[in-house]
Amino acid sequence: MLSQKTRYTIRALQHLSDKYRQGPVRLDAIAEAQNIPRKFLTVILSEMVREGLVISHRGREGGYELGLDPVDIRYGDIIRLTRGSLALVPCAARNAHEHCQNCLPEAECRLRGLMLTLRDEMAAMLDRMTLADPIEVEPPFEEA
Amino acid sequence: MLSQKTRYTIRALQHLSDKYRQGPVRLDAIAEAQNIPRKFLTVILSEMVREGLVISHRGREGGYELGLDPVDIRYGDIIRLTRGSLALVPCAARNAHEHCQNCLPEAECRLRGLMLTLRDEMAAMLDRMTLADPIEVEPPFEEA
DNA sequence: TACTATCTCTACTGATTAGATAGACAATAG
DNA sequence: CTATTGTCTATCTAATCAGTAGAGATAGTA
Known part of the structure; x- marks a missing residue:
């Protein structure tokens, strides 16, 4: 089985892929749309940032976006x-x-x-x- | 991942398959040849007996054998x-x-x-x- | 500057499951 | 009738998983 975490990761990345090149997506927006516990998602996305798959922006107007073209993930x-x-x-x-x-x-x-x-x-x-x-x-x- | 138990099960069945139609194989023989903890193997084989994949024989000269032709498993x-x-x-x-x-x-x-x-x-x-x-x-x- | 919205990081907790064992019991060959 | 073999249920321990807490860092903006 894939762990719940892996499944959340995949769905979060799919979500970001859908919004690629449309500016950062806030964590809450992803959590809500994908039905993923908010706090858990912070852990997941931070890992993806560290791995380079995702880029994050802090502060107002911040959020997450894919760090690579979807075709390369x-x-x-x-x-x-x-x-x-x-x-x-x-x-x-x-x-x-x-x-x-x-x-x-x-x-x-x-x-x-x-x-x-x-x-x-x-x-x-x-x-x-x-x-x-x-x-x-x-x-x-x-x-x- | 396959659980350790599933892996033991597969290897135990492979072992029985190798000895198919050569009479019952004792639990200890399987445990030793396949490097599976003896007590754990009793649990595994009992389940396989209940599922019908394996037939057991108690007492002296007892042991386990496949309940089906290997080609059917x-x-x-x-x-x-x-x-x-x-x-x-x-x-x-x-x-x-x-x-x-x-x-x-x-x-x-x-x-x-x-x-x-x-x-x-x-x-x-x-x-x-x-x-x-x-x-x-x-x-x-x-x-x- | 300071305020607020946003992400970041480490640690922690609680529940579940995996792996394995204990030990009393049942059956069968000789 | 006894030694040998499998059966069954309960239990233990350690690891892992899912999720949370909470203090901190950063960026935009008034």
């Missing part, structure tokens, strides 16, 4: 930033690789083999899509 | 059983669907749209692979 990058890795197991991470606890030697671990393939497929998709891409929305499922 | 199924869902956000689960907290209406949520597509790609792969499939193992990455 890939979903894969956002997830890597907030979660460290795209992989579903630590030993299958290509960037933030870590050994798993209580595992077999990596050279013989079939779970790792499988998860590496899966990670690569996920990465292919998430690195193809950027904040600039339109995303088709699906109607909610029927209730069970 | 898909990785997707194992993950759905242990984790509830393949999706990375609750609202993108096709089986165990739940609404997300603090989200937009599902009908307009682009995060959900994206995650549904990703879920479907992941499902396609994980439901194509079964315990019977050979999995290529990759050499460990170089240390950083």
Whole structure:
């Protein structure tokens, strides 16, 4: 699962992407439009500023705006930033690789083999899509 | 991330798959070969018995064996059983669907749209692979 | 200058979950 | 009938997650 924080991050960035080149957007405006707890959002956006994805302006008329063109922000990058890795197991991470606890030697671990393939497929998709891409929305499922 | 429990489950099932039709395998044998804490493995295997994936035999000469042919156990199924869902956000689960907290209406949520597509790609792969499939193992990455 | 609106940072808290274990119980082969 | 094996429920601990508190910094503006 993506953490709530990662989900908030993605939605906040999508919001900023929609307002790109329209001047800074206030934190409260994002929080309200995206239904994100205000205080939590300050933490999230400050991190994005530190990472360079977002630029902030203080004081009156302040707010946030994307620091890069939406076309240059890939979903894969956002997830890597907030979660460290795209992989579903630590030993299958290509960037933030870590050994798993209580595992077999990596050279013989079939779970790792499988998860590496899966990670690569996920990465292919998430690195193809950027904040600039339109995303088709699906109607909610029927209730069970 | 897959929980440690899910990872143990997959490796335990792979182990049983390797010994399919060779008689019951004792819990200790699995725990030792797969480097899984013994007591924890009892919990895991009991669950798999309840789910019907594994058959147990008590007493002397007892142990565990797969309850289905390996070719009929898909990785997707194992993950759905242990984790509830393949999706990375609750609202993108096709089986165990739940609404997300603090989200937009599902009908307009682009995060959900994206995650549904990703879920479907992941499902396609994980439901194509079964315990019977050979999995290529990759050499460990170089240390950083 | 000083006032106010805005973002920034560090620390903290409370709830939940993950990982693992304990220990009494049940069944089966020999 | 006993040693061996799996079953079940409860429990513990530590980590993580989600969110909040609150003092501080900065910028525009009167």
